[in-house]
Amino acid sequence: MAVKISSVDKGSLCDKKKIAAGDCVITVNGNPVKDVLDYRFYLNDTKITLEIRKENGKIKKYRFRKSESEDIGLNFETYLMDKQHACKNKCIFCFIDQLPKGLRDSLYFKDDDDRLSFLFGNYVTLTNLDDEEVERLIKMRISPINISVHTMNPQLRVEMMKNSRSGECLAYIKKFADAGIDINAQLVLCPGINDGKELEFSLKSLFEYYPAMKSIACVPVGITAHRQNLPHLESYNRESARRVIETVDRFNREFEKIHGEKIAYASDEFYLIAEEEMPGEDYYDDYPQLENGVGMWTLMKEEFSHALENCEITELSRKVTLVTGTAAFPLIEELAGKAMEKITGLDIQVVPVINHLFGETVTVSGLITGGDIITAVEGKELGEELVIPPNCLRKEGDMFLDNMTVDELSEKLGVKVRTNANGGDGLLRAMTGGE
Numbered sequence: 001m002a003v004k005i006s007s008v009d010k011g012s013l014c015d016k017k018k019i020a021a022g023d024c025v026i027t028v029n030g031n032p033v034k035d036v037l038d039y040r041f042y043l044n045d046t047k048i049t050l051e052i053r054k055e056n057g058k059i060k061k062y063r064f065r066k067s068e069s070e071d072i073g074l075n076f077e078t079y080l081m082d083k084q085h086a087c088k089n090k091c092i093f094c095f096i097d098q099l100p101k102g103l104r105d106s107l108y109f110k111d112d113d114d115r116l117s118f119l120f121g122n123y124v125t126l127t128n129l130d131d132e133e134v135e136r137l138i139k140m141r142i143s144p145i146n147i148s149v150h151t152m153n154p155q156l157r158v159e160m161m162k163n164s165r166s167g168e169c170l171a172y173i174k175k176f177a178d179a180g181i182d183i184n185a186q187l188v189l190c191p192g193i194n195d196g197k198e199l200e201f202s203l204k205s206l207f208e209y210y211p212a213m214k215s216i217a218c219v220p221v222g223i224t225a226h227r228q229n230l231p232h233l234e235s236y237n238r239e240s241a242r243r244v245i246e247t248v249d250r251f252n253r254e255f256e257k258i259h260g261e262k263i264a265y266a267s268d269e270f271y272l273i274a275e276e277e278m279p280g281e282d283y284y285d286d287y288p289q290l291e292n293g294v295g296m297w298t299l300m301k302e303e304f305s306h307a308l309e310n311c312e313i314t315e316l317s318r319k320v321t322l323v324t325g326t327a328a329f330p331l332i333e334e335l336a337g338k339a340m341e342k343i344t345g346l347d348i349q350v351v352p353v354i355n356h357l358f359g360e361t362v363t364v365s366g367l368i369t370g371g372d373i374i375t376a377v378e379g380k381e382l383g384e385e386l387v388i389p390p391n392c393l394r395k396e397g398d399m400f401l402d403n404m405t406v407d408e409l410s411e412k413l414g415v416k417v418r419t420n421a422n423g424g425d426g427l428l429r430a431m432t433g434g435e
Contacts, residue, residue, distance in 0.1 A: 100224075241273035
């Protein structure tokens with residue numbers, strides 16, 4: 001197998017060797033290269049031999065020395081250097097299966113790629129792996145690996161994921177743990193299916209892989225208004241959410257007695273549904289599961305309080321409107337109140353956005369759309385700027401899920417639209433108009 005080079009950085013080691021776009025990488029130090037993991041792993045050496053197939057078909061070898069972290073200047077058609085691996089499961093709780101029609105094609109692609117777990121922190125189900133790939137990941141010391149476990153009951157996992165391999169693939173967790181690969185686990189919980197006694201079994205089983213098992217996130221199933229022809233699922237309510245929190249807390253107490261730390265966490269959404277107070281900063285240790293919505297509320301509050309305490313602005317003539325999902329609305333409104341108490345003349349209006357595209361059960365800021373923002377702020381005096389959450393836009397930072405651009409939203413509302421920077425300090429800067 002050979003990987004085609006799309007461009008070569010000017011002045012780089014490979015540019016100086018006259019390696020060019022259109023050439024193909026066959027091996028690095030004699031090792032075949034099939035994707036980005038092979039390429040990066042074998043480039044860690046300081047003495048490099050590249051076997052290259054030139055565009056004219058001739059095969060040449062190039063030798064050079066480099067520092068261990070030095071890049072050699074090759075770029076490829078995709079960041080993975082081959083096609084992204086698609087998910088082979090039909091999970092009963094899959095959020096993508098619940099998307100409305102008419103969104104961007106890219107939103108309907110289900111990835112399940114172990115390379116993305118290493119590169120970007122994505123969670124993988126392991127069903128795309130085989131023994132050879134597992135051994136490759138172990139050889140390369142790819143760590144951590146983030147695993148969508150959902151349940152440690154093999155039979156139940158098959159039933160939930162609709163993939164006959166999903167139960168047997170749980171054995172790979174032990175292989176990774178035995179090899180010293182760090183693991184973060186995710187359990188998407190569905191009421192009456194993999195919570196209760198099944199959750200207890202899963203936590204107990206995952207705890208056995210400590211210390212390789214670094215953290216476990218329990219996340220409630222997300223249900224949209226578009227579940228036609230899909231298995232019936234219930235949403236969590238106050239009592240069922242409380243039972244999940246109690247289960248996690250009980251197992252953590254037992255685990256802490258033995259190991260002196262906790263590794264399992266219920267997501268912020270469980271606390272909101274249960275109408276329970278969020279845990280304090282000490283509860284989350286180093287916030288290992290932020291991407292799963294674990295501790296985001298507490299961290300935002302702590303970061304904002306610290307930024308406000310150190311803020312030198314005491315007076316400001318500024319009116320601004322912030323929009324957020326309905327889940328985060330109480331927190332953002334509380335933080336806005338603190339900012340207005342300290343800074344004279346600062347007028348902050350916080351508006352919760354009800355999600356009409358996905359349904360009102362979807363409350364997170366990351367899924368609000370341009371159209372729903374327009375509906376939410378209709379008839380309101382917006383002030384100098386409208387501040388939107390950064391996670392409701394695609395990675396390029398220019399477009400909502402309903403394909404409305406930030407510029408279009410600004411034009412429709414007749415106000416400057418500002419994207420709030422991440423974190424509590426970024427939120428305060430957005431409120432005060434700082435860069």
